[in-house]
Amino acid sequence: MSTPPAITPSRRTVLGGLGAAAVTTPGVLGGAPEASAAASSPAPAAAAGTRRAAGPVTYRNKQIHIDGGPALVLGGEIPHFRLKCGDWRSRLDKAKTAGLNAIATYIPWMWHETPDGRIDVTGRTRPERDLGAFPDLCIENGFDAVVRPGPFTMAELKGGGVPERVRREHPEINPKGWHGADATTPAVDHLAPAFLEEARRWYDAVMPVIARRLRADGRPGIIACQLDNEIGMRAEYDDLALGFVPDHYLTEYHPDTDAVRAVVSDVEPVRGSGPRGAPIRGMLLGGYRYRSVDLQAGDLDPARTPVPGPATGEYLDTVVQRRLVRYLRAGGKLLLSGLLPGKDMSGRPSTGLRAALGLTPGRTLTDANRFSPSVTAHGRAAPRAEIRVPKAQLCTASPGSGADAVLRELSTGQGCGFDIPVGAGRAVVVTSTYRCDLGFWTAALRRLGAEPRFTHDAKLPGVFLLTTADGDRGRLLHAFSISPGYGQDVTAAERGKPLFGGERLHLPGRGAAMLPLGVRAGGLRIAYATAEISEIADGRVASRALGDEAVVAVDGPARCTGAKVSVEGGRTLLRVGRREFTVHRG
Structure with missing residues (x-):
């Protein structure tokens, strides 16, 4: 060559x-x-x-x-x-x-x-x-x-x-x-x-x-x-963050003693699965676009980080515990999943967070031969089916704390999930490894004031929506379906208002789409389209439909061969009955 x-x-x-x-x-x-x-x-x-x-x-x-x-x-x-x-x-x-x-x-x-x-x-x-x-x-x-x-x-x-x-x-x-x-x-x-x-x-x-x-x-x-790898892009987020504790992800702990090994065995289960995995999946599949926040980096501002969702074990640094308490009392909202911490990272007693929550932990039940803890829902979490869980830390709420037990372990009747007012803030605390029940986790987040900006009406789980934005008020809606083997037709909404004119989007199984919202391309402003942009040139935009038909709304005059055209309020609506097509300006 x-x-x-x-x-x-x-x-x-x-x-x-x-x-x-x-x-x-x-x-x-x-x-x-x-x-x-x-x-x-x-x-x-x-x-x-x-x-x-x-x-x-x-x-x-x-x-x-x-x-x-x-x-x-x-x-x-x-x-x-x-x-x-x-x-x-x-x-x-x-x-x-x-x-x-x-x-x-x-x-x-x-x-x-x-x-x-x-x-x-x-x-x-x-x-x-x-x-x-x-x-x-x-x-x-x-x-x-x-x-x-x-x-x-x-x-x-x-x-x-x-x-x-x-x-x-x-x-x-x-x-x-x-x-x-x-x-x-x-x-x-x-x-x-x-x-x-x-x-x-x-x-x-x-x-x-x-x-x-x-x-x-x-x-x-x-x-x-590219001299580096896996660099991200600017995304939009809801009022929700995943609490991250760097100390829980260290790969080496010193010295090699029983005390240090106890710390390692405690933090390993909360790194990705267990008490962290279920709420994360619940956030994503529940429609939330969340970021992460380093809980060791500094104090949290309730106005900037409305709902951090950390997962914890028995060990959590005293400084982080005090920071979370200050955050709650100042009006912050906290979703806490996992065991209630009672020690710092050196193994010394540290109970500031549990004291502020008004909870006293007792036994921790785990599944064993012929026994698995079962959890029932109460109060705001009811009605919900009884389920088995691998682990449940049983806690008692202090009199006058205002804590409402929303989950209880069946055999003992003791609480393992609570809705608690703390100062000007509120915490939802789940001390059992509860499953990824979308209804439960989204209800908990809504109780804390976190609402997903984008919603959809998918009948089966596995669909979620994210967005990225440019500097000209243009956005791409990233629609994902991780359901294997079958597609879904869904409608999407932003803060309750239908997107794409209420048109249904066809998402294939294990498929995704990037759809324009208010995007300027080729001299046109595409208000919305149920088709992906495949090529842009001066005065025209080529697109590929998700299904057999697509709808493109353009602010101003536009045309497309074979499309049904209607105009309302200066917006041109093009309904196209084929997979690939080109929209022209004017």
């Missing part, structure tokens, strides 16, 4: 995911940033094939700009190094059929370094190692490209893509734990001088190849060079 001519702009801008950094001279490990590396939601604009005035790729105002204007990058991943080079074109053909305009791929260091320690980027050892060949094929087929040269690429590669030779020849880059124990993961010290020198050698080999293929002069090319 022919190599494109060298590109020598005054400043070559490359983006790390949705963040930004500049590559100046090949081989230099980084450079001055073109713009903030903040997370972003890309704004709709011209897709591949649309020609604007030539210019560099930049990142500003939380938008990716290509050739002088904001661009919607619809990219797909093709791990070219896992394919024979003869299969590359067929994968690109499929990507084009899917409506993509950019291709992303990793460039693994360990793949290009041969056993003798030399780096092959020309294909001298095998054609798949020709580093320029795959980007050239992407460019030839009209795709922009995003490359990820690491040095740490992850990509489910051994050692994260760092050659084993580097670890072997420089043992000092391998992190050690207490008493010289090996780290629990194969990560290396990225600031170790030896690693930086090896990485510089790797970049000296790959960056010139990348630089010669940067997008310029309005033609496709490499638009981003």
